[in-house]
Amino acid sequence: MRVMAFRLCLALGWPHPDFLLKTLSHKQFQEWMTYYSLEPWGFDVEDARHAILNSSVLRAAGAKSVKPEQFSMVHKEPVTMLDKALTAFGIRRK
DSSP: OHHHHHHHHHHHTOSOHHHHHHHSOHHHHHHHHHHHHHSOOSHHHHHHHHHHHHHHHHHHTTOSSOOGGGGOSOOSSOOOHHHHHHHHTTOOOO
């Protein structure tokens, strides 16, 4: 719930959840959470959109077996953008 409060602060321009949560009722905050579940916003969503776009562009340019996951910034293991781009073109770094 705390993460959602920070996301909502970013979306609405509030400096911190402490201020926002004093203004919103619990019901209003729950409504925002419901809205987010229907139409999410923020880094994770934008990351997914950009990953899909990047993989689509590379497939249109002729790259084989390119997947959006290769371009996602959300990874369990750190991967550089250079590594992602090279992997998309089938080049493996040693």
